[in-house]
Amino acid sequence: xxxxxxxxxxxxxxxxLSAGCSIAGQEPSGPVDSGSGSVAGSHGEPSRPPTxxxxxxQVLRLLGAHRVYVMAGDDVLHAGLGVIGPGGLRPAPRxxxxxxLSNVAGNGDRVVIGGVRDExxxxxxxxxxxxxxxxxxxxxxxxxxxxxxxxxDGSLSAVRPKAGVFRFDEGSGRWRHVPASGTLTLPxxxxxxxxxxxxxxRVNSPRSTLITFARDxxxxxxxxxxxxxLVLLAPDGEALATTLPASVRKRCGDAHVLTTDGxxxxxxxxxxxxxAWGKDSEHLLLARSRTLAVLDVASGEVTEPxxxxxxxxxxxxxxxxxx
Numbered sequence: 001x002x003x004x005x006x007x008x009x010x011x012x013x014x015x016x017l018s019a020g021c022s023i024a025g026q027e028p029s030g031p032v033d034s035g036s037g038s039v040a041g042s043h044g045e046p047s048r049p050p051t052x053x054x055x056x057x058q059v060l061r062l063l064g065a066h067r068v069y070v071m072a073g074d075d076v077l078h079a080g081l082g083v084i085g086p087g088g089l090r091p092a093p094r095x096x097x098x099x100x101l102s103n104v105a106g107n108g109d110r111v112v113i114g115g116v117r118d119e120x121x122x123x124x125x126x127x128x129x130x131x132x133x134x135x136x137x138x139x140x141x142x143x144x145x146x147x148x149x150x151x152x153d154g155s156l157s158a159v160r161p162k163a164g165v166f167r168f169d170e171g172s173g174r175w176r177h178v179p180a181s182g183t184l185t186l187p188x189x190x191x192x193x194x195x196x197x198x199x200x201x202r203v204n205s206p207r208s209t210l211i212t213f214a215r216d217x218x219x220x221x222x223x224x225x226x227x228x229x230l231v232l233l234a235p236d237g238e239a240l241a242t243t244l245p246a247s248v249r250k251r252c253g254d255a256h257v258l259t260t261d262g263x264x265x266x267x268x269x270x271x272x273x274x275x276a277w278g279k280d281s282e283h284l285l286l287a288r289s290r291t292l293a294v295l296d297v298a299s300g301e302v303t304e305p306x307x308x309x310x311x312x313x314x315x316x317x318x319x320x321x322x323x
Contacts, residue, residue, distance in 0.1 A: 052086035055306045057322050060086060062294045062303065064279030066320030069111050069130065071104050071313040079313055081113065081130075086322045089308050095134045103188065106316030107150040108235065108279060112138070114146045114158070127158050138168060139175060147188035152237070157197075159186045165197065165213075180213035190233035190240070198240060198260070200228045204248060210240070210262055223262025227252035232274055234281035239265065239297070241274040241284055257284070257297055266297050275315035287312040 060066060072089065073079030079101050081092040091097060098115040102125050105112055111130040117137070125146040127139035138156060139145045145158035145166060156168040157178075164181030168174075178197070181189075186199045195214060201221075202208045208228040213219040227248040232241040240258045255268035268274055272286040272293070284295040291305040292312060 052322070053088060055304070056084065056088050057086050058303065059084070059285070059292070059294055059306060060322035062278060062283045063276070063285060063317050064319055065108075065317035066322050068276065068285070068315050068317045069104050069106070069113075070275070070315045071101055072308075072310050073313070074310055076311075076313050079311075082310075082312075084315075089310075089312075092130075093133070096130050098128070098135065103147050104314050104316045105147075105149045105188070106318070107152055107154065108317060108319040110150045110154055110156075111316045111318065112148040112150055112156060114148050116141055127156070129156075143175070145175065147186075149188055149190060151191035152193040152235070155191070157189055157191065159188060161185050165189050165199075178213065180217045180219045182219065187230050190231055192233060192237040192260070194237070196260075198231050198233055200231060203229050204245060206252075210242075210258070212260075222260075223258070225256065231258075232277060232284075233260075234277045235279055236281040239281065241268065241277065243274055266300065268295065269300070269302055272302070275312060276317050278317070279319050285315055285317070 068084040069092065070082045070084060071079045072082035081097055081101055081104065082089050083092050098113060099118050100116040102114040113128050113130065114125045115128070117126060117128060117135055126137060126141035127145055127148040128135040128137055139158060144160045148156060148158040150156060157165055159165050162183050162185050164184050165178040165186065166175040167178055169176050184201060186201065187203050189197045189199045191197050197213050199211055200208055201211055204227050206226045207224060208226065209224045210222040210228065210231060211219060212222055225242060227244045228242050229245055230243045232243065238260065240260060242255045242258065244252055244255060254270050255274055256264045257266040257268065258264055268286065272288045275285045275287050277284055282297055284297060286293050286295050290308050290311060292308060293305045294303045
């Protein structure tokens with residue numbers, strides 16, 4: 001079983017931001033680990049899941065997740081939506097498989113993607129929620145919004161080139177600009193439950209900088225770390241993991257775990273890329289060269305790596321028991 005094939009489609013997220021935010025919908029060159037099953041369930045779960053395997057159950061238990069949606073493919077420009085379950089990694093069911101994908105994000109209860117749903121859509125991103133076994137459109141392709149994320153309260157946000165951050169008003173169905181984000185071009189935003197947002201300016205450059213903006217309209221530069229791409233906020237809102245493309249690690253070093261004031265508290269093991277936090281804010285899902293593992297941030301211990309047959313780029317766990 002393989003991801004869907006699509007034509008090469010570049011979205012708004014590919015506008016000179018970073019390779020990690022570009023999209024295209026072609027099938028990856030290699031297969032992914034998969035099991036039997038077809039579409040069913042509220043998040044597109046299979047009605048007959050593949051047989052559980054010990055190493056995958058361990059990964060999910062450490063994350064406190066019953067399932068993890070991932071952006072998967074040999075090339076970030078040709079990635080599709082995958083699902084990690086107790087039986088391993090497999091493509092998402094066809095009803096929730098976008099034609100092209102730019103990112104996947106969530107808060108443990110909701111999962112959103114940026115991408116193009118089908119061939120008839122314009123060649124720019126739309127914002128969709130994975131719900132009810134299908135993709136529910138939240139922002140239309142052509143709206144200029146990309147890199148959606150989900151806040152702790154379930155609220156949705158997305159960014160627009162040279163226009164900052166927009167939050168979705170569920171009541172009116174409108175996207176409203178966050179004034180503190182100004183006209184910045186950002187790779188995405190992570191929200192804390194007090195309304196503080198975290199993002200990165202000058203991504204992938206020697207001067208990339210962690211910034212915050214608050215409800216009162218203030219924006220602040222926090223700390224600079226070379227070549228940051230995105231930051232992942234822990235569920236408890238107390239720590240951030242930096243991410244950076246593999247292509248720049250030789251000159252920029254590896255990823256870090258930071259406090260929200262920019263202090264380094266742990267180094268991510270060399271060569272590994274953070275994908276998502278676990279529910280307890282103590283574990284990080286990591287990927288490296290077709291393997292994944294879980295890092296215990298406090299001890300620095302990494303679980304035995306699990307082999308997968310394609311690269312993993314982003315992840316969004318859904319909290320729950322894998323058993």
